[in-house]
Amino acid sequence: MDALRPGASQPMGPGLRTSLRLAAVLGGLVFLVGLFAAPERVWGGFLMAFVYLAGLALAGPVFLAFLNLVGARWSVVVQRVPEAMAAALPLAGLLGLVLLFGTHNLYEWSHEAAVEHDALLQQKSGWLNTTGFALRMLAIFALWILFSRKVVSLSRRFAACGDAELGRTRARWSAAFIAVVAITYSVASMDWLMSLEPHWFSTLFALMHFSGMAAAGCAAALLMVLLLERRGALRGVLNAEHLHDMGKLLFALTLIWAYCWFCQYMLIWYTDIPEETTHYLLRKQGPWWLLVQATLVLKWGVPFVALMARRTCRNRKVLAQAAGAVLLGHALDLSVQVGPPLMGAAPVLGLWEIAPVVGAVALFFERTLSALSRVPAVPATHPHLSDSLTYQTP
Numbered sequence: 001m002d003a004l005r006p007g008a009s010q011p012m013g014p015g016l017r018t019s020l021r022l023a024a025v026l027g028g029l030v031f032l033v034g035l036f037a038a039p040e041r042v043w044g045g046f047l048m049a050f051v052y053l054a055g056l057a058l059a060g061p062v063f064l065a066f067l068n069l070v071g072a073r074w075s076v077v078v079q080r081v082p083e084a085m086a087a088a089l090p091l092a093g094l095l096g097l098v099l100l101f102g103t104h105n106l107y108e109w110s111h112e113a114a115v116e117h118d119a120l121l122q123q124k125s126g127w128l129n130t131t132g133f134a135l136r137m138l139a140i141f142a143l144w145i146l147f148s149r150k151v152v153s154l155s156r157r158f159a160a161c162g163d164a165e166l167g168r169t170r171a172r173w174s175a176a177f178i179a180v181v182a183i184t185y186s187v188a189s190m191d192w193l194m195s196l197e198p199h200w201f202s203t204l205f206a207l208m209h210f211s212g213m214a215a216a217g218c219a220a221a222l223l224m225v226l227l228l229e230r231r232g233a234l235r236g237v238l239n240a241e242h243l244h245d246m247g248k249l250l251f252a253l254t255l256i257w258a259y260c261w262f263c264q265y266m267l268i269w270y271t272d273i274p275e276e277t278t279h280y281l282l283r284k285q286g287p288w289w290l291l292v293q294a295t296l297v298l299k300w301g302v303p304f305v306a307l308m309a310r311r312t313c314r315n316r317k318v319l320a321q322a323a324g325a326v327l328l329g330h331a332l333d334l335s336v337q338v339g340p341p342l343m344g345a346a347p348v349l350g351l352w353e354i355a356p357v358v359g360a361v362a363l364f365f366e367r368t369l370s371a372l373s374r375v376p377a378v379p380a381t382h383p384h385l386s387d388s389l390t391y392q393t394p
Contacts, residue, residue: 020366027359034352043102044342045353048334049360050099051192052216054092055330056364059217060085061148062181064155065174074245076159076388077237077378081224083155084371085217086148088364093141095360099192100134106342107133109198120199128195136191140184147177156375162383185210196341200279202268208260215253215299216330219323222246224368226320233377240314241391247313247322251303254326258300283336285345291336299329331357 027049034042064082067075103110108121109128115121121128154170186206194205225246228234268276283292302325312318334357339347379385 017366017369020362020369023362024359024366027355027357027362030351030355030359038352039105040342041348041350041352042356043105044338045356046095046102047099047106047192048331048338048353049356050092050095051334052331052357053088053095053360053364054188055213056217056220056361057085057088057092057367058144058148058181058185059213060221060368061089061151062178062214063217063221065151065177068151068155068170068174069178071171073384073387074242074391076382076385077234078221078225078242078246079155079159079379080372080375080377081221081228081368083152084224084368084375085221085364086152087371088367089141089145089148091363091367093145096137096141100130100137103130103133107195107198109195124198128198133191136187140188143180143184147173147180151177156379159379159382162381182210185213193337196338197279199275202264202276202279204260204264204267208257208264211253211257211260212299212330212333215250215257215326218246218250218253219326219330220364220368222250222319222323223327224365224372226316226323228372228377229316233372237378237389239391241393242388243316243319244310244314244393247307247319250319250323250326251307251313254300254303258296258304261296261300282340282345287347288336288340288345291332291339291347295329295332295336297329298325299333302326302329327361331361 031042031046031049034045060082064079064086066072067079067082107128108114109124110130110133115125126132150173151170154166154173158166158170189206189209193209194201225234225238225243229238265280268280283289303322306318306322306325307313335347335349335353339349339353382388
């Protein structure tokens with residue numbers, strides 16, 4: 001078990017990280033060119049990239065906080081991955097600052113002329129205004145970075161010494177972090193995505209996007225764990241039981257997302273209130289509806305079928321394919337949320353929309369790999385490591 005040697009780190013090698021950096025740089029260059037060549041399109045792609053990166057980076061410490069809070073012991077051998085995912089949060093915050101310069105290209109409520117002639121926007125102007133939007137974004141990222149660093153720090157300190165009081169402190173901070181994220185992510189999803197259509201609203205929107213973020217984050221963590229094992233970092237310590245639990249988590253999270261999606265759609269369809277149905281009427285036109293159906297297939301259908309059986313839930317190839325489908329489905333989900341308000345009934349998904357998203361995802365994985373390369377693959381001194389190594393599901 002090489003991963004348990006003192007000081008052992010992940011043999012990532014420079015090749016993969018260099019490729020990811022190149023993809024991130026190319027995505028950034030496409031965005032810069034698009035600011036002059038197609039600003040009306042590239043800002044939509046940037047918004048999708050920003051939300052995708054922020055969601056993946058936040059999902060790691062949130063996952064870690066839940067594991068800390070419930071005292072999960074099976075996850076000790078893989079806990080370095082959610083810890084490392086938090087390393088991308090500051091970069092997501094920087095992208096958020098860039099997004100502020102595109103507010104007028106994205107949001108109807110940021111135009112004084114539009115607000116002046118719209119009674120509903122006038123009523124919402126106390127919340128939907130550029131100053132409040134910027135201040136809330138700064139506060140949200142400040143809280144996320146502060147709490148995530150504290151939770152990661154306490155997790156690593158507990159792994160080093162196993163002090164019982166430190167374990168209780170870790171649980172308290174984890175509980176507080178989950179409560180903070182529940183509130184702030186709801187605000188963020190409404191600000192960044194739902195306000196693209198300021199005349200439409202849904203009380204299920206925040207929960208749906210939170211569950212979608214969690215599913216995508218779990219898929220990313222699962223791919224990272226499989227990569228670490230393939231590169232030798234977790235070889236000999238990661239077993240089928242660990243993979244089975246991560247597969248079950250991915251299965252459950254995608255099911256929760258699908259349930260929330262269906263509840264929102266069904267209630268709006270059933271009540272048939274004009275100010276609510278506009279959201280789906282636009283997305284049921286032409287190719288948008290095909291993208292919605294593709295999202296449901298990739299983000300729910302594929303993992304539901306692939307991970308239902310115990311045998312396939314332990315199969316590394318199936319797990320990787322299911323996780324990849326969820327990540328692709330999450331990208332389509334964001335395109336379906338962002339695209340229709342900006343493009344209308346005719347979707348246009350090209351270089352300006354795709355390149356920023358690919359660059360952001362590459363940046364996330366590069367930052368996570370970089371953070372993983374600086375710590376031992378497995379916390380060898382963790383008091384619950386032996387329980388994790390011998391973990392067996394009932």
